[in-house]
Each structure stands twice: as C-alpha cells, then as structure tokens.
Amino acid sequence: MNYLTDFRDQTQAEILLERIRQLSRGLPEINLMEVCGTHTMAISRFGLRKLLPGNIHLVSGPGCPVCVTPESYLDQAIILAEKKNVCLTTFGDMMRVPASHSSLEESLTRGSRITVVYSPLEALELARKSKQEVVFLAIGFETTAPAVASVILLATRKKVKNFSVLVGHKLIPPAMDSLLLDRQVKIDGFICPGHVSAIIGTKPYQFIPEKYGLPCVIAGFELIDILQSIVMLLEQIQKKDACVQIQYSRCVRPEGNEKAWRLVNLIFETGRTLWRGLGSLDNSGLYLRKDYRLWNACWKFDLPEMETSAKSSCRCGDVLKGLITPQQCPLFKKSCSPSRPKGPCMVSSEGTCAAYYRYEV
Amino acid sequence: MRKDIITLAHGSGGKVMQELIQDIFLKYFTHPALSVLTDAAIFKVEGKNLCFSTDAFVVKPLFFPGGDIGKLAFCGTVNDLAVSGARPLFISCAFILEEGLELSVLEKILASMKSVSSQTGIPVITGDTKVVEKGKADGLFITTSGVGLRLPGVKLERKDIQPGDKVLVTGPIGDHEIAILLARGDFQLEASLTSDCAPLHTLTEEMLRMEPSLRFLRDPTRGGLAAVLNEIVSGLNCGFLVEERLIPVRKEVAACCGILGLDPLVLASEGRVVAIVRKEKAQGLLSKILKHPLGKGAKIIGEVIPDYPGRVVLKTITGSLRLVEMPVGISRPRIC
Numbered sequence: 048m049n050y051l052t053d054f055r056d057q058t059q060a061e062i063l064l065e066r067i068r069q070l071s072r073g074l075p076e077i078n079l080m081e082v083c084g085t086h087t088m089a090i091s092r093f094g095l096r097k098l099l100p101g102n103i104h105l106v107s108g109p110g111c112p113v114c115v116t117p118e119s120y121l122d123q124a125i126i127l128a129e130k131k132n133v134c135l136t137t138f139g140d141m142m143r144v145p146a147s148h149s150s151l152e153e154s155l156t157r158g159s160r161i162t163v164v165y166s167p168l169e170a171l172e173l174a175r176k177s178k179q180e181v182v183f184l185a186i187g188f189e190t191t192a193p194a195v196a197s198v199i200l201l202a203t204r205k206k207v208k209n210f211s212v213l214v215g216h217k218l219i220p221p222a223m224d225s226l227l228l229d230r231q232v233k234i235d236g237f238i239c240p241g242h243v244s245a246i247i248g249t250k251p252y253q254f255i256p257e258k259y260g261l262p263c264v265i266a267g268f269e270l271i272d273i274l275q276s277i278v279m280l281l282e283q284i285q286k287k288d289a290c291v292q293i294q295y296s297r298c299v300r301p302e303g304n305e306k307a308w309r310l311v312n313l314i315f316e317t318g319r320t321l322w323r324g325l326g327s328l329d330n331s332g333l334y335l336r337k338d339y340r341l342w343n344a345c346w347k348f349d350l351p352e353m354e355t356s357a358k359s360s361c362r363c364g365d366v367l368k369g370l371i372t373p374q375q376c377p378l379f380k381k382s383c384s385p386s387r388p389k390g391p392c393m394v395s396s397e398g399t400c401a402a403y404y405r406y407e408v
Numbered sequence: 409m410r411k412d413i414i415t416l417a418h419g420s421g422g423k424v425m426q427e428l429i430q431d432i433f434l435k436y437f438t439h440p441a442l443s444v445l446t447d448a449a450i451f452k453v454e455g456k457n458l459c460f461s462t463d464a465f466v467v468k469p470l471f472f473p474g475g476d477i478g479k480l481a482f483c484g485t486v487n488d489l490a491v492s493g494a495r496p497l498f499i500s501c502a503f504i505l506e507e508g509l510e511l512s513v514l515e516k517i518l519a520s521m522k523s524v525s526s527q528t529g530i531p532v533i534t535g536d537t538k539v540v541e542k543g544k545a546d547g548l549f550i551t552t553s554g555v556g557l558r559l560p561g562v563k564l565e566r567k568d569i570q571p572g573d574k575v576l577v578t579g580p581i582g583d584h585e586i587a588i589l590l591a592r593g594d595f596q597l598e599a600s601l602t603s604d605c606a607p608l609h610t611l612t613e614e615m616l617r618m619e620p621s622l623r624f625l626r627d628p629t630r631g632g633l634a635a636v637l638n639e640i641v642s643g644l645n646c647g648f649l650v651e652e653r654l655i656p657v658r659k660e661v662a663a664c665c666g667i668l669g670l671d672p673l674v675l676a677s678e679g680r681v682v683a684i685v686r687k688e689k690a691q692g693l694l695s696k697i698l699k700h701p702l703g704k705g706a707k708i709i710g711e712v713i714p715d716y717p718g719r720v721v722l723k724t725i726t727g728s729l730r731l732v733e734m735p736v737g738i739s740r741p742r743i744c
Binding site: 093 | 413414415416417422423424427594595659662663666669671716721724725726727728729730731733736
C-alpha cells in the first residue's frame with residue numbers, strides 16, 4: 048500500500064462522497080465535530096467542506112493544544128524565559144501565541160534564551176550538555192504526554208537535575224463532555240482524534256454514546272480516512288445505533304497503547320485545569336505527581352499562580368466550542384491575521400481560524 | 409504584541425517580510441527601479457539595458473547534499489539576474505567570517521564557488537572580507553551581487569499577464585528546503601534527496617530566446633511556489649488557478665512533508681523557475697524546457713483566470729477550490 052497516494056485516491060473519494068450523499072438524504076441538519084486541529088487543517092486543505100451535501104456540516108472543535116493553552120500559562124513561561132540561568136525549550140508553535148502582555152517571540156528579542164525543539168527528549172539532551180537550567184514547555188494532549196512522562200522518568204534515572212517541565216497537558220474526553228453539557232452547542236457526532244486515540248483507545252469515549260446517544264468515529268488524517276469516517280458516522284445516525292468505531296485501524300487499537308498510558312499515570316495525576324475558551328474543567332489536566340516535583344518547573348522556580356484576564360473582542364472561545372465559524376468573529380481577517388494574531392486560533396498551525404484564513408475560498 | 413522589533417519572521421520570505429520592505433525600507437529608498445520589487449533592478453546605461461541584483465546568504469548548515477553556502481550564494485544572484493531576463497556578466501562577493509572558522513572550510517566553499525564560476529563562465533571580479541568575534545556569525549555569511557545585460561526584446565512585465573495564460577514550473581518543488589532540513593539532522597530522517605541548487609541562466613536564456621514575449625519569470629526560493637505566485641498576481645485584475653495534482657513534488661519531499669506536517673507549496677527551491685506564458689505558446693515552450701538538463705520535470709500547473717483577482721486558488725485533489733495564501737513567517741531553519 049502506498050501511504051502517499053492511496054489515501055488520496057480520487058476514485059475512492061468519489062465513491063465515498065456518493066455514499067455520503069445517499070446517507071444524507073432525509074436527514075435533518077447534521078453537525079459533525081472534528082475535535083482535533085490536525086483534522087481541521089486537513090479538511091480545509093482538501094477543501095472538503097464544500098464537497099459535502101448542504102445539510103452535513105463539519106464543525107471545528109477544541110483540539111489544538113496551542114489554542115486552548117491559557118494566557119496564564121504563557122505568562123509563567125515568559126517569567127521563566129527571562130530568568131537569568133534558564134534556557135526555555137518549546138515546540139515552535141508556541142512562540143507567537145499572545146500572552147497577557149507579550150509573547151515568547153517577543154521575549155526572545157529582549158535577550159531571553161528560548162530554543163525550539165521537536166521533542167522533549169531533545170530538551171533533556173540539551174540539559175545534559177548544559178550547565179543552565181533547561182525548562183521544557185510540556186503542552187499537548189494524550190498524544191504528547193507519554194513522551195514527556197518518559198523523559199521525566201529518564202531524567203530521574205539519569206539524575207539530570209537541571210531539567211524541569213512546565214506542565215500544561217490537557218485531556219480530550221473531559222473537554223468533549225463539557226461541550227456536550229453546554230446547551231448552546233449542537234453536535235450530532237464526533238470525528239475523534241486519531242493520535243490521541245492511538246494512546247487512549249476507545250474506552251474514554253464510551254460515555255458519549257452511552258450518556259448522550261451520539262456516535263463517535265476515530266479517524267485518520269488523509270482524505271479517504273475523513274470521508275470514510277463521515278460515512279461511518281452517518282450510518283450510525285441513520286441506524287440510530289450510536290457507538291465508538293475505529294476508522295483509523297492502521298494506528299489505533301481498541302485498548303490504545305497501554306504501556307504509554309501506564310507511564311502517563313505513573314508520572315502524572317489528573318486535576319482541574321483552565322482551557323482557553325472553555326473555562327476551568329474538572330479532571331481535564333495532568334499534573335506531575337509529588338514524587339517528581341524536582342522536575343516540576345512551578346515548584347522548582349516557585350512560580351506565582353497567574354490570573355487570566357478576560358479581554359478584547361476576540362471570540363476564539365466560541366470558535367473552540369464550534370459555536371461560530373471564524374468568519375463570524377468581528378476580528379477575523381480584519382485586525383486578526385496569521386501575521387498579526389489576536390487570539391490563539393489564528394497563531395497555531397492547527398488553529399481553526401488559521402485554517403479558514405489560509406484555505407477557505 | 410510589540411511591532412517595533414525585528415523577529416525571525418521578518419526573514420522568512422512571507423507576508424511579514426513584505427511588510428517590512430514596503431513599510432520601512434521603501435520609506436527611505438525611493439528610486440523608481442525599486443518600486444517594481446523584482447529580484448533585480450533594471451536600468452539603462454548608454455542605450456544598454458542592465459540588471460543589477462544583490463543577495464545575502466546565511467544558510468545553516470554550510471554544507472548540504474547538492475551544495476554549500478558558496479554555490480548557493482553564487483547561483484542565487486545568477487538566478488535573480490536570469491529570471492529578470494538578463495545574461496549574468498560579473499559577480500561580486502563579500503564574506504563575513506566568524507573568528508575561529510577553519511581555513512579548510514573557507515577554502516572548500518571558495519573552491520565550490522570557483523567551480524560554478526568556471527562552469528558558467530561568469531567571473532567574480534571584486535569582493536570584501538570582514539571578521540567578527542566568535543559567536544557573532546554562524547561560521548560565515550556571504551553576500552553576492554551581480555550585473556547582467558538584459559537580453560534583447562525581453563519584456564517580462566507583470567501587467568501583461570492575462571486570463572488564459574498558463575502557469576509553468578520547470579521541475580519538482582521543495583527539494584532544496586527538505587534537503588537542508590534533513591542535513592541539519594534534527595529529525596533523524598533520511599532520504600536520497602539533494603538540493604536542486606543550480607545556475608538557471610542557460611535555461612531562462614533558452615526560454616526567452618524561444619519565447620521573447622514570455623509574460624513573467626520568477627524563481628520560487630523562500631516561501632516557495634505559494635509566495636512567488638502570490639507576489640506575481642498581487643494587484644492584478646486576474647487570479648491564478650493551479651491544480652494540486654499537476655504540481656510536481658518528489659515522493660521523498662511529499663513523504664517528509666507528510667511526516668513533518670509541512671506544505672510543499674511553501675518550500676524553497678533553488679534551481680526552479682516559475683513562468684507565466686501565453687496559452688498558445690505554452691506547449692511548445694514546455695517541450696523545449698523538457699529537453700534542457702535543468703528542466704527535466706517541467707509541468708504546466710495551472711492558468712490565469714478572470715475570477716479571484718489578485719488571489720491564488722488551488723484546485724485540490726478532490727476538485728474543490730481552496731486559497732493559497734502568502735505564507736506568513738514561521739521560523740524554520742535558515743535555508744538560504
């Protein structure tokens with residue numbers, strides 16, 4: 048199988064689109080939420096929204112880790128970056144996200160040391176070679192948390208004392224639950240994130256069909272993956288038989304990656320945390336367990352708790368909930384653009400606003 | 409966020425860089441030759457049309473598969489002159505060397521520049537060197553400038569572009585940027601891929617000889633095809649429609665893009681030309697280019713349309729349309 052071409056095969060795509068057209072007949076307006084930012088990007092890049100029947104809507108969800116990271120987290124990161132003996136390491140996407148008053152990119156021009164890395168392991172390696180304190184900005188969902196957990200474990204074993212992480216990890220299923228509890232949000236099914244699910248499997252989504260009677264399909268990121276997932280969701284809706292299905296079976300097993308998830312549970316515990324746009328949600332954040340506090344940047348540097356100020360007319364929050372499309376935000380394409388982002392959805396390469404700005408005709 | 413400082417985004421070839429040039433540089437430098445913002449200035453001296461261009465190179469790493477900073481610096485200026493319709497005559501180069509740089513590294517780079525110079529018959533006729541303290545430059549930086557003589561009968565004016573014209577690219581895109589990314593070793597990915605870095609003046613000369621009424625030429629360097637097409641179409645009363653399935657991309661580049669989440673359309677090439685050509689001349693020109701050693705993978709990738717004025721629109725593999733935006737600065741490694 049050729050992974051570069053077969054999942055973008057036009058003939059297959061046409062067959063699936065025809066099936067979607069058949070299934071959509073007789074259905075009311077249907078909102079399917081793609082939770083994950085990578086799906087949002089792929090959907091826009093393939094121009095999928097315009098190909099679907101008029102009553103089938105793809106609504107973008109809160110699944111971009113950069114977008115849901117609150118200003119208060121970035122404020123703490125900037126405090127760290129501007130400490131004398133600290134080298135901050137981060138995924139590149141975080142550089143331009145607006146904090147309360149500044150951004151990491153701007154902090155860099157004031158002379159702070161910030162290095163873009165591609166994995167937490169790289170940050171640990173940097174620490175081992177350096178005399179400075181190296182801090183890694185650990186953001187992301189269930190996908191990135193195992194890598195951070197394994198690096199913490201490695202740091203413990205190798206006694207790397209000049210390494211720590213500022214944890215901002217978040218969990219996807221609690222966010223989905225909060226969206227479903229929100230009466231304003233109308234969702235008829237979920238395109239569930241592929242890589243998050245590769246770690247957690249199907250079980251954490253079971254409450255969605257059970258409690259809300261809504262279908263879930265775990266999807267891959269290519270054209271054929273997404274179209275097939277829409278077919279599977281519509282079939283469930285037609286049959287009125289909601290369950291959690293895996294379309295992305297080449298990566299996702301029903302039980303997930305148990306080893307990775309055990310590691311996450313060994314290093315982290317869950318707790319209430321703040322999401323940009325969604326507010327504070329129970330059991331939706333990961334925190335380093337006490338045994339590992341030596342590697343917790345908050346503890347090590349005694350960082351103050353930061354307040355997040357509600358401000359500006361940026362409606363990223365409503366975009367993240369799927370309540371409005373980016374075009375409905377008063378700032379979109381006016382004062383907010385990828386070169387001058389006002390909110391996180393415009394900064395991140397996976398942000399909904401950036402996807403619409405960049406791709407939607 | 410503060411807007412009063414330079415960030416890496418200003419060097420990325422995208423929108424932020426354009427704004428820097430438009431809003432800051434053009435405030436101070438106002439010669440009419442600058443106003444068209446092409447790769448080289450075009451002016452008349454004693455009845456002859458001359459082209460003059462300059463370019464600075466800060467690529468990291470200094471050596472990469474298919475080239476090095478020296479070859480890149482030489483070809484970069486040659487190509488800027490070439491796509492302006494000129495035959496390059498002379499090159500100058502200035503070196504900023506970092507204290508501690510090994511002489512053998514410098515010599516290797518100079519040998520590489522000499523090799524392109526001999527191969528093209530374009531001499532280096534003046535230069536300069538400066539040394540800065542350790543830590544103030546990454547090994548070495550090179551600035552090259554070049555003078556060329558514009559070929560007779562060449563117009564290459566953006567305003568002549570009309571609906572119906574074809575958009576052509578002379579080979580697969582993105583090889584250079586992916587080769588650089590891999591050479592840095594950050595991703596522990598390997599591919600049998602070399603940079604496409606090459607002097608393009610013989611190719612452009614052949615194209616212009618065959619078709620002097622070529623509407624426009626440009627080399628898709630920083631910001632890739634997306635940036636170049638947007639620059640060309642900006643302010644025109646027509647749009648570009650390019651077809652995703654027609655755009656040549658090597659499978660190694662496509663695979664790396666897939667893994668790293670990059671869009672091939674914004675990746676830099678250093679040995680390709682984008683041409684806008686009259687519809688009835690397009691096929692003939694394409695066959696000619698395909699015979700040139702540097703035009704092996706050439707393709708017609710789209711056309712000029714009356715709709716979407718000033719915009720670049722991509723027909724995706726699903727047949728639906730999406731915008732191709734001017735890339736906004738993202739800080740990827742230094743590629744040129």
